[in-house]
Amino acid sequence: MENKRKRYSAEFKFKVALEAVKERQTISELTAKFGVHSTQIGLWKKQLLQEGMEVFKEETKGKKENQQSLLDRLYQQIGQLQVELDWLKKKSGVDNSQKRLLIDPTHSGLSIARQCELLGLHRSGYYYRPCEESEENLLLMRLLDEQYMDTPYYGIRRMQWFLGQKGYQVNHKRVSRLLRTMGLEAVYPKPNLSKANPTHKIYPYLLRGVKIKQVNQVWSTDITYIPMAKGFMYLVAVMDWYSRFVLAWQLSNSLEVDFCLDALESSFQYGKPQIFNSDQGSQFTATAFTDKLSTRDIRISMDGRGRALDNVFIERLWRNVKYEYVYLCAPINGKELWSGIDQYFTRYNYQRPHQSLDYLTPAQVYFQTNTGKVQI
The missing domain is CATH 3.30.420.10 (Ribonuclease H-like superfamily/Ribonuclease H)
Known part of the structure; x- marks a missing residue:
């Protein structure tokens, strides 16, 4: 049986991406709230930031255009977006993610099963929640982080041994994945939260032997x-x-x-x-x-x-x-x-x-x- 690909509306994508850009909730919290996989949220966030910058780049792109004509074009784009949003709201064929939001579990006259039936949504689709990190994994990540502050030179095998001493029998693959998720890597002994990009320029270290004598130095x-x-x-x-x-x-x-x-x-x-x-x-x-x-x-x-x-x-x-x-x-x-x-x-x-x-x-x-x- 084929799994039907989920389709999300532009309005829903924008809402989720905007919440991610606000940086007030973790990816796990957003995943649980909107029922969207963490990888998808990251892609929508990145797309929103990129396309948002393109709007402001228009200011420098058209040097021959005067300020009034630029504002007119922006208002026209905003008007078109409003028309599209109004059209989306009136559409009856919404996707499953929106249908889940329409269901009212406290409704006195309609059961959840009946609401799902009326909306054409399977009950399993309503109760489905994407998987996030388990309570045990979050605990293991905290233990790994605390140990990393004391022994940042511990590699995967030693971290596996450390967890074993705490009573958690975890294989090295799981330890590796958790450390990678946390952005930690034993680099004797400095953590490396972000991988280097080979296309980016690397600058030399300038502070060897330099005495720091004043602020803003x-x-x-x-x-x-x-x-x-x-x-x-x-x-x-x-x-x-x-x-x-x-x-x-x-x-x-x-x-x-x-x-x-x-x-x-x-x-x-x-x-x-x-x-x-x-x-x-x-x-x-x-x-x-x-x-x-x-x-x-x-x-x-x-x-x-x-x-x-x-x-x-x-x-x-x-x-x-x-x-x-x-x-x-x-x-x-x-x-x-x-x-x-x-x-x-x-x-x-x-x-x-x-x-x-x-x-x-x-x-x-x-x-x-x-x-x-x-x-x-």
Whole structure:
């Protein structure tokens, strides 16, 4: 018996992709909410971002067109989209995903079975929910993440042994898949959350033997995996090396470059560094990312592959974030995680003293050095 391919309306795709772009829910949460596979959500999100940029590229494409004619064309496109959306709403032959949304399980006069029959939807289609990571897998991922913070040089076999010591008999293939999902890889001992793209330019490491003597001399960035009670997200941050001040951060439910670009743009509100350091992940070697640095005459530095100490300060930051907030509070969803990370970094920057900074806070060191007076 052939499986009938699911068809989703443009309106439904846009709604799901927009929720993914908002970065307030994990992919697992979106999968459970809309009944769409995580891979499909990722593709729709990427398509929305790409096509959204094309709309704004129209501003520079038609240099011979005046501003009024451009607005007229945009209004015409918006009007056409509204006509299409109205037509979709009136269509009776909606797909199964929309039919599921039409069913009201609390209806007093119609049972779920009768509603399914009237809509031409099989009951199994209503109760179907795509598979997501099991509770056991999420627990194993949390254990692996905690162990990775202590022994990032453990490979798959040692991680398998570690789980066995905890009472979980897991084969190496499953351990490999979970680590790959988390974006972790033993590279003696640096994690590698994003694979390098062979077509991207790799810049040399510029900080070997360099003494960091002032703020805005060196900034660095990195991505880390954040486990939650249900699902996980990725966190990127930009830090000033001298003061340890976290200049900007962003959360994402995927490893696309966009949330790294958002964090980078936000960091420029404080000025710019002489040198910007990152790993060789595809997010940071992407042309869209490096162009934002080179156009500001910022020298680009990238860690050597397999060198754990090339970006040591931000690695310590991840350890602090996880042991002082994530592992203690165990946020339930993306909204709670966002609020908690925001509160943590405020406390980290303005209230948490650092022994290496003579028990001053990062904000005190950063602003005092930058302006000659302390700002709290």
